[in-house]
Amino acid sequence: MSITEVSTAESRLGSGRRITNDFSIQVATVNGSGSQTANTVLMRAIFQMGIPVSGKNMFPSNIAGLPTWFTIRASKDGYIGRKKELDFRVAMNPETAREDVMKLESGAAALYDEPLKLDGLRSDLHFYPVPFDKLVVPVCPEARLRKLVRNMIYDGVVAQLLGIEMEEVRKALFKQFGARKAKAAELNWNAARTGFEFAAQNLPKKDPFRVERMNATAGKIIIDGNAATALGCLFAGVTVVAWYPITPSSSLVEALIGYLKRYRIDPETGKATFAVVQAEDELASIGMVLGAGWAGARSMTATSGPGISLMSEFAGLGYYAELPGVIVDVQRVGPSTGLPTRTMQGDLLSTALLSHGDTKHPMLMPSSPRECFSMSQDAFDLAERFQTPVFILSDLDLGMNNWMSDPFVYPAEPIQRGKVLTAQDLERLGGFARYKDVDGDGVGYRTLPATPHPAAAYFTRGSGHNEKAGYTEREDDYMNNMDRLAHKLDTLRSYVPAPRVEYREAAQIGVICAGTSRYATEESRDQLRSEYGVETSYMRLKAYPFNHQLSEFIRRHDRVYVIDQNRDAQLLALMRLELDSEEIARLRSVRYYGGLPIDARTITDEIVRQEEL
Amino acid sequence: MSTTATLPPKKVNRIGLEVQAYKGGKTTLCAGCGHNAISERIVEAFYEMGIEPWKVAKFSGIGCSSKSPAYFLNQAHGFNGVHGRMPSVATGAILANRHILGIGVTGDGDTASIGMGQFMHLLRRNLPFIYIIEDNGVYGLTKGQFSATADLGSKLKTGVVNDLPPFDCCALALRWGATFVARSFSGDKKQLSAILKAAIAHRGLSVIDVISPCVTFNDHEGSTKSYAFMKEHDEPLHEVDFVPSFLDISVEIPEGELREVAMHDGSRIRLRKLARDYDPTSQINAIQALHEAAQKEEVLTGILYIATGQPTLMDMLNMDDQPLATLPESKVRPSPKALEEIMEELR
Ligand SMILES: Cc1ncc(C[n+]2csc(CCOP(=O)(O)OP(=O)(O)O)c2C)c(N)n1
Ligand code: SF4
Ligand SMILES: [Mg+2]
Numbered sequence: 001m002s003i004t005e006v007s008t009a010e011s012r013l014g015s016g017r018r019i020t021n022d023f024s025i026q027v028a029t030v031n032g033s034g035s036q037t038a039n040t041v042l043m044r045a046i047f048q049m050g051i052p053v054s055g056k057n058m059f060p061s062n063i064a065g066l067p068t069w070f071t072i073r074a075s076k077d078g079y080i081g082r083k084k085e086l087d088f089r090v091a092m093n094p095e096t097a098r099e100d101v102m103k104l105e106s107g108a109a110a111l112y113d114e115p116l117k118l119d120g121l122r123s124d125l126h127f128y129p130v131p132f133d134k135l136v137v138p139v140c141p142e143a144r145l146r147k148l149v150r151n152m153i154y155d156g157v158v159a160q161l162l163g164i165e166m167e168e169v170r171k172a173l174f175k176q177f178g179a180r181k182a183k184a185a186e187l188n189w190n191a192a193r194t195g196f197e198f199a200a201q202n203l204p205k206k207d208p209f210r211v212e213r214m215n216a217t218a219g220k221i222i223i224d225g226n227a228a229t230a231l232g233c234l235f236a237g238v239t240v241v242a243w244y245p246i247t248p249s250s251s252l253v254e255a256l257i258g259y260l261k262r263y264r265i266d267p268e269t270g271k272a273t274f275a276v277v278q279a280e281d282e283l284a285s286i287g288m289v290l291g292a293g294w295a296g297a298r299s300m301t302a303t304s305g306p307g308i309s310l311m312s313e314f315a316g317l318g319y320y321a322e323l324p325g326v327i328v329d330v331q332r333v334g335p336s337t338g339l340p341t342r343t344m345q346g347d348l349l350s351t352a353l354l355s356h357g358d359t360k361h362p363m364l365m366p367s368s369p370r371e372c373f374s375m376s377q378d379a380f381d382l383a384e385r386f387q388t389p390v391f392i393l394s395d396l397d398l399g400m401n402n403w404m405s406d407p408f409v410y411p412a413e414p415i416q417r418g419k420v421l422t423a424q425d426l427e428r429l430g431g432f433a434r435y436k437d438v439d440g441d442g443v444g445y446r447t448l449p450a451t452p453h454p455a456a457a458y459f460t461r462g463s464g465h466n467e468k469a470g471y472t473e474r475e476d477d478y479m480n481n482m483d484r485l486a487h488k489l490d491t492l493r494s495y496v497p498a499p500r501v502e503y504r505e506a507a508q509i510g511v512i513c514a515g516t517s518r519y520a521t522e523e524s525r526d527q528l529r530s531e532y533g534v535e536t537s538y539m540r541l542k543a544y545p546f547n548h549q550l551s552e553f554i555r556r557h558d559r560v561y562v563i564d565q566n567r568d569a570q571l572l573a574l575m576r577l578e579l580d581s582e583e584i585a586r587l588r589s590v591r592y593y594g595g596l597p598i599d600a601r602t603i604t605d606e607i608v609r610q611e612e613l
Numbered sequence: 614m615s616t617t618a619t620l621p622p623k624k625v626n627r628i629g630l631e632v633q634a635y636k637g638g639k640t641t642l643c644a645g646c647g648h649n650a651i652s653e654r655i656v657e658a659f660y661e662m663g664i665e666p667w668k669v670a671k672f673s674g675i676g677c678s679s680k681s682p683a684y685f686l687n688q689a690h691g692f693n694g695v696h697g698r699m700p701s702v703a704t705g706a707i708l709a710n711r712h713i714l715g716i717g718v719t720g721d722g723d724t725a726s727i728g729m730g731q732f733m734h735l736l737r738r739n740l741p742f743i744y745i746i747e748d749n750g751v752y753g754l755t756k757g758q759f760s761a762t763a764d765l766g767s768k769l770k771t772g773v774v775n776d777l778p779p780f781d782c783c784a785l786a787l788r789w790g791a792t793f794v795a796r797s798f799s800g801d802k803k804q805l806s807a808i809l810k811a812a813i814a815h816r817g818l819s820v821i822d823v824i825s826p827c828v829t830f831n832d833h834e835g836s837t838k839s840y841a842f843m844k845e846h847d848e849p850l851h852e853v854d855f856v857p858s859f860l861d862i863s864v865e866i867p868e869g870e871l872r873e874v875a876m877h878d879g880s881r882i883r884l885r886k887l888a889r890d891y892d893p894t895s896q897i898n899a900i901q902a903l904h905e906a907a908q909k910e911e912v913l914t915g916i917l918y919i920a921t922g923q924p925t926l927m928d929m930l931n932m933d934d935q936p937l938a939t940l941p942e943s944k945v946r947p948s949p950k951a952l953e954e955i956m957e958e959l960r
């Protein structure tokens with residue numbers, strides 16, 4: 001094995017630096033080895049010490065045997081995006097150990113399974129060998145459990161080395177196992193203590209990283225975006241759910257099913273106030289969603305890119321026939337096998353314009369669990385208010401990773417069910433014209449099937465209908481209807497969540513992003529300011545179609561950087577469809593498309609390059 | 614003063630509606646198309662059963678057949694969906710409002726090719742729904758290509774011979790979960806009418822495959838879905854009579870000549886024996902009969918299979934009796950306490 005010579009960095013080893021609450025730990029294990037629990041406990045323990053923290057799981061498309069990495073970032077400044085630099089390695093996977101160590105920053109720490117003998121690889125790291133197999137035997141007499149329990153040993157070792165309080169590890173661990181698995185919790189706790197003791201006696205502290213108690217997480221919760229969206233749907237009063245499993249959206253529906261069973265069984269009748277159907281594919285799930293929406297339910301499905309592609313024809317029908325429904329797209333990387341378990345914002349263009357004909361769909365773009373919660377409620381209200389399918393564009397990073405969040409706020413407004421005429425309304429009005437723009441907002445009145453009135457019925461079909469829902473192939477009828485639909489989407493612009501905008505007086509450049517790109521973008525703005533003295537204005541888009549603020553923002557800056565987590569600058573492309581040429585000329589693109597959550601350094605470096613700083 | 618002739622009282626059904634209330638728009642299908650006759654039977658059946666038309670919702674996919682929901686029951690909501698995917702739309706709608714009486718019209722192309730997946734899964738779920746396949750062996754609307762129900766060796770007008778075996782949608786339906794399976798012929802008014810009424814009374818999924826000749830593309834010599842072919846090869850299993858629950862007729866049943874099937878709503882299906890004594894409650898019987906008939910080039914018509922009292926999708930989902938669509942906010946939005954409880958668990 002060769003030793004990489006990094007002489008300048010080597011000198012950092014003994015410099016006596018002390019880096020507190022600002023580093024990333026990455027644990028490398030094998031999929032299916034049960035490391036998820038140990039990682040979550042570690043993350044929670046840091047969180048419980050009041051330190052802002054984030055956890056990102058990078059896992060393979062595989063059930064057991066392939067490498068997986070879990071990255072915990074502690075940040076006193078509250079940065080919770082991915083940190084490009086890795087500071088503390090836990091190397092448990094022999095397959096990747098070498099590369100895992102080579103990837104580290106100079107001066108980083110590497111805790112490893114002793115037999116892997118990694119300490120010869122580099123001279124600019126702090127190595128900590130731990131004989132896991134020896135340590136686990138006395139703790140766990142049952143051989144078949146050792147593979148799982150040995151992970152908890154590294155929790156103890158890391159706690160000792162970083163100064164994580166063992167009492168917090170214990171709390172996190174027992175919370176994780178719950179009362180029903182008290183015996184397993186006890187076993188794992190012993191393992192953690194063993195690791196802690198071992199490190200105390202055998203591993204003198206060499207690296208600069210440590211945690212210190214803060215008070216920045218009081219009252220906060222830890223939740224993944226999928227569970228947050230599920231909660232949003234629950235509190236939005238969802239009634240019909242149709243889905244087809246696909247990573248990274250399955251856990252959303254699974255969480256939702258759990259909550260529905262807990263909170264939506266009528267205590268008087270013992271009956272469900274919801275229906276969940278696992279459909280045969282995504283064509284069927286969106287068909288069910290639209291059928292249910294047509295008949296008056298609050299209906300939803302969750303999927304990812306491949307499912308969105310399959311839903312295309314129905315999405316167009318939903319647009320033309322004006323059917324409410326909520327579709328959550330937890331975006332992931334491209335088609336078929338390869339990187340389906342990696343993150344991407346790759347469905348922006350295809351979803352906004354999903355289907356054939358002149359179609360355009362509202363999309364909400366949450367960036368945090370809180371927004372997952374609130375925007376899924378918004379989505380149902382918008383879908384019914386505007387009688388159209390509404391998409392929520394989340395991504396794997398947001399959906400499947402654990403995020404620190406302020407607790408959710410109970411909805412302040414009652415549920416909005418939109419323009420639905422009852423039998424009494426029809427009696428009073430004497431009838432109705434389904435597709436007539438009575439109120440000037442482009443939205444007609446609808447009736448639900450089984451409304452007990454002879455004038456209630458109308459016929460729903462795709463492209464050919466006049467105001468009274470009569471069949472037509474006339475050019476003027478078609479165009480009038482299409483113009484009304486365009487007007488409806490225009491009205492909607494001022495009902496979707498408005499972008500977050502931050503103007504800086506001195507800023508000549510602006511930065512625009514959407515969804516989870518915000519974390520890296522916001523951190524990058526700080527880097528640009530502190531490292532290069534460059535001020536930036538900021539716009540975070542929360543929805544499509546965009547509102548008037550977008551043009552305004554662009555016009556106030558010489559250059560505007562649009563951050564995209566895809567190769568082809570899809571967010572920028574969507575803007576180009578709506579902006580004039582003078583505005584378009586100011587747009588620049590920053591893209592990352594490697595399958596990991598975008599990081600601040602990548603953005604900063606790219607802006608610096610284009611700005612020629 | 615001139616005397617005004619009093620008109621004879623208008624004919625109404627048991628809920629006081631005239632047949633007019635069950636009619637639809639004017640058909641745009643070809644004159645003589647089997648599908649039109651089926652629409653007429655649907656009008657009749659709902660009228661005679663005295664169903665409030667507004668309780669019904671009509672669904673279809675794409676095809677000439679799928680256009681026909683516009684030609685019956687104008688007072689019922691209708692949904693003309695996309696090709697082959699009507700089952701999912703109907704499933705969603707009926708889940709949203711279980712009080713809807715759903716009827717779907719599809720074609721052999723719409724069901725047995727592009728829609729095969731949704732059809733099969735509809736079967737498994739035993740959705741309370743009437744699913745009518747207007748089966749003409751061709752794609753009418755795209756001008757006469759073979760469908761997957763076209764018989765082996767049958768010929769297109771152009772002389773093209775079909776060399777693939779057909780799917781028998783009834784065989785599929787009864788094997789994979791439909792609880793009412795029938796085959797009929799658009800030209801057999803009496804049988805089709807009785808079958809439709811029985812399907813309306815049935816609680817569960819009814820699949821009715823109706824041979825419905827396409828006069829424009831598949832009614833020639835060499836077709837096995839033509840009027841002429843059906844005249845020759847239609848082999849009724851029994852004479853079907855439907856006695857609705859609201860008609861309280863008690864008739865002596867002559868021993869051995871009639872089979873009676875009691876339905877959950879109190880109505881009865883009476884099957885009068887013809888050439889054989891056919892038991893429609895046995896799946897095995899039905900499959901065997903279909904196989905034998907296919908070998909003899911017979912088209913068996915009648916009620917092939919019925920199972921009453923099977924759990925429907927709603928039962929399986931333990932759903933509230935009230936329509937989900939109109940549950941009040943108090944029933945669908947959990948309390949602030951619930952949210953607080955969940956938040957506490959996540960701290
Ligand atoms: C996705 C899609 N593919 C193809 C078509 C074209 N298409 C329209 S109707 C039809 C076949 C209809 O056949 P069938 O269901 O047997 O109805 P019929 O006209 O014979 O009554 C096809 C292929 C379509 N509308 N949509
Ligand atoms: S083409 Fe055939 S199926 Fe279509 S309307 Fe004419 S006869 Fe009927
Ligand atoms: Mg056909």
